[in-house]
Amino acid sequence: MTTPSRADDAPTTSRQRNVRDRQRRRTTNLSAPPATGSPTAIWISRRTRNILLAAGLVGLVLLLAVAPVLLTLSLGGAALALVLSFPVRLLSRVIPRGLALAVSLLVMAGVVVLAFVVVVPILLTQLAALSDAVPGIAAELGDQVPPLLSWLADRGLLPSAPDQFAETVRQKSLTAVQGFAGRLLGGLGQLLAGAVSTVIALFGIIFVAVYLIADARRVRATVLWLAPHRYRRDARDLWNAFGYTLSRYLGGLALSLAIQGVLSAVALYFLGVPYALLLGAWVSVTALVPFLGAWIGAVPAVLLGLSVSPTTALLTAVLFLLIQQLEGNVLTPRIQGQAVRVHPVLVFLAVIAGGELFGIGGVIFAVPAVAVLRVLFDFFRARLRIVDERVIVVQPCG
Helix, strand or coil, X not given: CCCCCHHHHHHXXXXXXXXXXXXXXXXXXXXXXXXXXXXXXXXXXXXXHHHHHHHHHHXXXXXXXXXXXXXXXXXXXXXXXXXXXXXXXXXXXXXXXXXXXXXXXXXXXXXXXXXXXXHHHHHHHHHHHXXXXXXXXXXXXXXXXXXXXXXXXXXXXXXXXXXXXXXXXXXXXXXXXXXXXXXXXXXXXXXXXXXXXXXXXXHHHHHHHHXXXXXXXXXXXXXXXXXXXXXXXXXXXXXXXXHHHHHHHHHHHHHHHHHHHHHHHHHHHHHCCCCHHHHHHHHHHHCCCCCCXXXXXXXXXXXXXXXXXXXXXXXXXXXXXXXXXXXXXXXXXXXXXHHHCCCHHHHHHHHHHHHHHHCHHHHHCHHHHHHHHHHHHHHHHCCCCCCCCCCCCCCCCC
């Protein structure tokens, strides 16, 4: 009988030592995740999945109801990101994307600072002066209106005597204008008083916009990952369609508002209408309302022009008629119509419906809502198929 040597025992002892070490590590590191391998599946039923999704949706709605500023930050940041996507995309062709984003933000910040330092103080000064000058303007209008009222009264088109009708209109107009100016100044005062909250909200919107633009590929990849695997190509097409349509619409809207406001202010200044800059800003605000915005913006300008002379009022009315034609035939069809791709009659009906349902907010957001619905309509029209519910039964032969 031979006795094994120490050289033969060494490998066996080493293997046993390695086995004991692995067992010891498994015992002491039971909570550590494995270094490699796929995660363990947790199986749930479709009903449980639907309940979890519904609970998450309800929780999100409750969160937005408790903290509505989150919705403001999200929508504002997304809108700003869509607007900035145009200059960033153009500059990215010649400089790196990060530098293009920085240049776009610096230009936007410069415009905002210039507006607050130069334009806003002028607007506040003109608004306060207009509020103080309303009685004098009403008196001047009173001297211009009687001949017109007499002409209407001779033809039986007035409900009362010309003097009584003029006094009633003057009192109501004076009260309405002074009340509106007071509310507007009070709202601006509250806005300035809450400057800290306003600055925080603006910073949040800018932060969300910068994140969405700088990390657009990762955000897009996350959204596509949430879609089922076989629908990811369709989800990508829908993402691109939404981005293209909304960015084109918002960019066109900003350009249209700027053109109408600047054109109105410059033309009113040369016509001699007082408070031209304030009236131009008013036209830019009312231009948010499709079709009717130009006419709404023309009312105070024509009244102020009438306080100067009937000729100035007539020229002002002609000016806004030309601006309305420019908006309806050039700006809206060429700049916004190509993005929305909806017939103007449907847009007009959507504006009316939005105003009836949600007030001024519904009027402003009617067109982008129609744009979103158009994208969804085109997406599903190309993909939805009707299933034939008839069942064909094949019987075996013989």
